Amino acid sequence: MIRIVVDCDGGDRGPRPCVEGALEACRRFNLHVTLVGKERNIRRFLSRKLARKGMESRISVVDATETITMSDSPSESLRKRRSAIAIACKMVKDGEADAIVSPGNTGAVLAHSLLSWRTIPPIKKPAIATLLPTRHDRVVVIDSGAVVDCKPHQLVNFAIMGSTYAREVLGRANPRIGLLSNGEEESKGNELTIQSHQLLKKTGLNFVGNAEGRDIFGGEFDVIVCDGFVGNVVLKTSEGLAKTITELIAREARASIPTTIGGALIYPAIRRVKRRTDYDEAGGAPLMGVNGICIISHGSSNAKAIMNALRVAAEGVIRHLPERVAEDLQTVHSRMEAEGVSHGVVMGDAPPEEAEKKA
Numbered sequence: 001m002i003r004i005v006v007d008c009d010g011g012d013r014g015p016r017p018c019v020e021g022a023l024e025a026c027r028r029f030n031l032h033v034t035l036v037g038k039e040r041n042i043r044r045f046l047s048r049k050l051a052r053k054g055m056e057s058r059i060s061v062v063d064a065t066e067t068i069t070m071s072d073s074p075s076e077s078l079r080k081r082r083s084a085i086a087i088a089c090k091m092v093k094d095g096e097a098d099a100i101v102s103p104g105n106t107g108a109v110l111a112h113s114l115l116s117w118r119t120i121p122p123i124k125k126p127a128i129a130t131l132l133p134t135r136h137d138r139v140v141v142i143d144s145g146a147v148v149d150c151k152p153h154q155l156v157n158f159a160i161m162g163s164t165y166a167r168e169v170l171g172r173a174n175p176r177i178g179l180l181s182n183g184e185e186e187s188k189g190n191e192l193t194i195q196s197h198q199l200l201k202k203t204g205l206n207f208v209g210n211a212e213g214r215d216i217f218g219g220e221f222d223v224i225v226c227d228g229f230v231g232n233v234v235l236k237t238s239e240g241l242a243k244t245i246t247e248l249i250a251r252e253a254r255a256s257i258p259t260t261i262g263g264a265l266i267y268p269a270i271r272r273v274k275r276r277t278d279y280d281e282a283g284g285a286p287l288m289g290v291n292g293i294c295i296i297s298h299g300s301s302n303a304k305a306i307m308n309a310l311r312v313a314a315e316g317v318i319r320h321l322p323e324r325v326a327e328d329l330q331t332v333h334s335r336m337e338a339e340g341v342s343h344g345v346v347m348g349d350a351p352p353e354e355a356e357k358k359a
Contacts, residue, residue: 005088008037010104021306039063077108089116099293099313126289136219145232152195161288162223175222178211283308
């Protein structure tokens with residue numbers, strides 16, 4: 001049975017969505033879930049539902065005496081050793097759990113996972129891989145918020161990890177990789193994208209070339225590579241646009257009797273489209289490059305999103321995702337070194353030990 005820990009203290013909606021999502025996930029999947037947070041608050045939502053759903057043996061509760069807020073900096077969060085995310089990371093490190101799900105402070109999740117698990121060589125800074133809908137299926141956008149300022153070799157590592165995720169989780173045999181830029185020509189973009197383009201051509205990956213913003217949702221790519229600043233803007237813009245379009249369609253459908261009738265006729269199609277663009281269906285995004293499986297969920301995640309985040313975490317465990325990432329990183333870097341391609345670590349990568357010193 002797969003063992004997953006859920007950080008119940010970090011979300012905007014309190015522990016209730018985590019509790020309800022965990023119960024539903026245990027009902028659907030072969031999981032044991034440990035809920036970590038303020039025990040009193042967790043049990044307030046858990047006590048009546050646990051016996052009713054017959055999940056007494058599938059749910060555990062661990063008390064966390066410290067709370068990390070959304071305003072806490074990574075260094076401040078590292079001082080809170082009895083916080084939910086700190087306890088969760090330690091449980092995975094000690095072999096008491098297989099994965100983590102957290103809707104909490106992303107910086108805190110990054111800091112604690114780095115401190116507890118370290119990274120997969122030669123990664124120094126991990127990346128967040130987010131799935132976005134396309135006309136045909138889904139695309140992996142990496143990085144979507146972990147590393148704001150990147151170097152070319154980091155984007156190469158992101159491409160490798162994104163390719164692994166697309167292959168192992170999405171089932172793409174030879175993932176098509178695109179580098180997000182402001183034009184298709186390899187001469188387009190800033191210094192980062194131009195240099196990264198040249199390196200990506202020498203990786204042996206299925207690097208198709210530059211991808212413009214409009215190409216993200218077209219379905220021609222399986223992986224879109226970018227730095228965390230750009231990726232996070234893409235993610236938040238996509239969420240806002242999907243919500244706005246859905247609301248506009250609903251408003252226009254109620255504008256008159258004819259449109260109301262027409263809206264009723266096409267409602268099944270609208271519902272299917274909404275489901276494909278609904279963040280709750282994705283649940284969360286894996287933190288790639290660390291020696292463990294951590295799924296970062298939106299702070300406002302509801303029970304459905306938490307349930308799906310637990311599903312994503314279980315998929316990562318089943319597919320041994322960190323091990324596959326390590327193998328692919330080793331393969332690509334060995335190939336590049338054999339060809340004399342210079343892509344080594346440059347100034348600007350802070351090793352995990354620095355985070356520990358700051359704590």
